[in-house]
Amino acid sequence: MEYRIEKDTMGEVKVPADKYWGAQTERSRNNFKIGPSGSMPKEIVEGFAYLKKAAAYANHDLGVLSAEKRDAIGQVCDEILTGALDAEFPLVIWQTGSGTQSNMNVNEVIANRAQVLAGGKIGEGEPVLKANDDVNKSQSSNDTYPTGMHIAAYKAVVEVTIPGVEKLRDTLKAKSVEYMNVVKIGRTHLMDATPLTLGQELGGYAAQLTYGIKAVKNTLAHLSELALGGTAVGTGLNTPEGYDVKVAEYIAKFTGHPFITAPNKFEALASHDAIVEAHGALKQLAVSLNKIANDIRMLASGPRSGIGEILIPENEPGSSIMPGKVNPTQCEALTMVCAQVIGNDVAIAFGGAQGHYELNVFKPVMAANFLQSARLIGDACISFDEHCAQGIEPNYTRIKELVDNSLMLVTALNTKIGYYKAAEIAQTAHKNGTTLKEEAVHLGYVTPEDFDAWVKPEDMVGSLK
Numbered sequence: 001m002e003y004r005i006e007k008d009t010m011g012e013v014k015v016p017a018d019k020y021w022g023a024q025t026e027r028s029r030n031n032f033k034i035g036p037s038g039s040m041p042k043e044i045v046e047g048f049a050y051l052k053k054a055a056a057y058a059n060h061d062l063g064v065l066s067a068e069k070r071d072a073i074g075q076v077c078d079e080i081l082t083g084a085l086d087a088e089f090p091l092v093i094w095q096t097g098s099g100t101q102s103n104m105n106v107n108e109v110i111a112n113r114a115q116v117l118a119g120g121k122i123g124e125g126e127p128v129l130k131a132n133d134d135v136n137k138s139q140s141s142n143d144t145y146p147t148g149m150h151i152a153a154y155k156a157v158v159e160v161t162i163p164g165v166e167k168l169r170d171t172l173k174a175k176s177v178e179y180m181n182v183v184k185i186g187r188t189h190l191m192d193a194t195p196l197t198l199g200q201e202l203g204g205y206a207a208q209l210t211y212g213i214k215a216v217k218n219t220l221a222h223l224s225e226l227a228l229g230g231t232a233v234g235t236g237l238n239t240p241e242g243y244d245v246k247v248a249e250y251i252a253k254f255t256g257h258p259f260i261t262a263p264n265k266f267e268a269l270a271s272h273d274a275i276v277e278a279h280g281a282l283k284q285l286a287v288s289l290n291k292i293a294n295d296i297r298m299l300a301s302g303p304r305s306g307i308g309e310i311l312i313p314e315n316e317p318g319s320s321i322m323p324g325k326v327n328p329t330q331c332e333a334l335t336m337v338c339a340q341v342i343g344n345d346v347a348i349a350f351g352g353a354q355g356h357y358e359l360n361v362f363k364p365v366m367a368a369n370f371l372q373s374a375r376l377i378g379d380a381c382i383s384f385d386e387h388c389a390q391g392i393e394p395n396y397t398r399i400k401e402l403v404d405n406s407l408m409l410v411t412a413l414n415t416k417i418g419y420y421k422a423a424e425i426a427q428t429a430h431k432n433g434t435t436l437k438e439e440a441v442h443l444g445y446v447t448p449e450d451f452d453a454w455v456k457p458e459d460m461v462g463s464l465k
């Protein structure tokens with residue numbers, strides 16, 4: 001491995017010769033060999049590229065950065081956004097809790113890459129850009145990292161999570177309409193209950209997801225607030241007048257999302273309640289999706305010894321030893337995702353509770369967990385939609401068999417003969433293995449004609465919507 005010598009305020013550091021990063025990145029690389037997983041998410045690096053470019057533009061507009069330096073920073077940021085420099089960001093989330101080393105990683109790469117783009121050599125001659133003085137101008141890690149975190153989180157939620165959940169919700173809604181008249185038995189406490197339709201049951205799932213999407217959208221206003229301009233402790237030291245508003249305007253322009261400057265920078269640096277709040281909504285979605293996937297796998301259980309009221313796509317051989325077995329694998333993947341998201345919520349809550357005075361120093365772990373949840377929910381909903389939900393079909397024979405056998409149809413007799421006599425009919429039929437009608441007539445409480453007129457599953461399902 002060939003090295004070059006880079007310097008920072010602590011002295012000299014050997015850096016791989018072919019890399020753009022500098023001394024502080026290399027120190028972090030050597031000091032935090034904590035793994036094996038935990039790379040700084042690519043979306044955070046992208047968030048930094050947007051904000052560094054925006055800072056350069058705002059600084060120039062406000063007279064503290066030359067047009068040449070602005071353009072040099074902007075050019076490298078655009079390059080970062082293409083993914084061409086991905087290999088230049090080697091750090092992990094298990095580093096300083098402010099994300100300073102990732103901020104410096106971005107500053108160093110921008111400065112050194114600009115040097116090369118200008119025809120120079122890294123570390124030689126007059127630098128085109130200085131990492132701390134130019135690229136980091138009017139900034140601190142304490143306001144850049146949370147800004148990058150909000151940009152990444154907002155984009156992930158709007159571009160990945162919400163579209164994925166909406167797709168699954170729309171399928172469940174369409175299935176609900178299609179099967180609105182299919183009367184099936186209901187279950188409460190996992191025990192037989194009165195009937196409802198398959199459409200009603202699926203419509204409940206679709207409504208859960210609609211509320212989940214709404215909950216996520218409700219958190220976007222807080223997530224759209226950016227800390228940038230607060231610098232070290234929220235006071236905005238070393239920034240030109242009007243910088244915070246202007247820099248947020250540039251970020252909104254470059255990302256296409258409605259970011260604004262945070263009205264209270266102290267809150268934006270010292271707490272990450274916006275992340276806690278938005279992840280709370282992601283947790284709500286995970287809770288809903290877990291219930292939905294569990295119901296679907298139980299309704300599809302069998303094929304001979306389970307409930308088997310619905311059929312779901314048979315996608316892969318399920319077993320290495322049991323020939324012909326097929327398993328509800330999409331439900332399993334989705335519920336595992338839910339477990340991960342609920343776990344991430346605990347890490348985020350713990351991190352969010354740790355703001356000490358002017359700074360929360362759990363930023364990287366909160367960001368990484370949030371982004372993992374946002375991506376997982378979006379991707380898992382698409383997978384579940386395409387490989388399971390779209391293929392849900394009623395198993396009409398089984399549904400009818402279970403409705404016909406149900407003892408809880410007796411509930412329709414409550415208003416005709418009273419709860420106690422109806423209970424006696426159900427209990428006797430259960431004990432004797434007979435039908436409700438046989439026992440109702442045998443006990444002398446109902447005529448066969450009245451039974452047929454009164455006990456009609458299709459009249460027991462309320463309004464169909």
Ligand SMILES: O=C(O)C[C@H](O)C(=O)O
Nearest residue numbers: 098100139140141142232
């Ligand atoms: O890196 C910075 O800009 C500040 C650092 O996180 C600190 O507060 O010590």
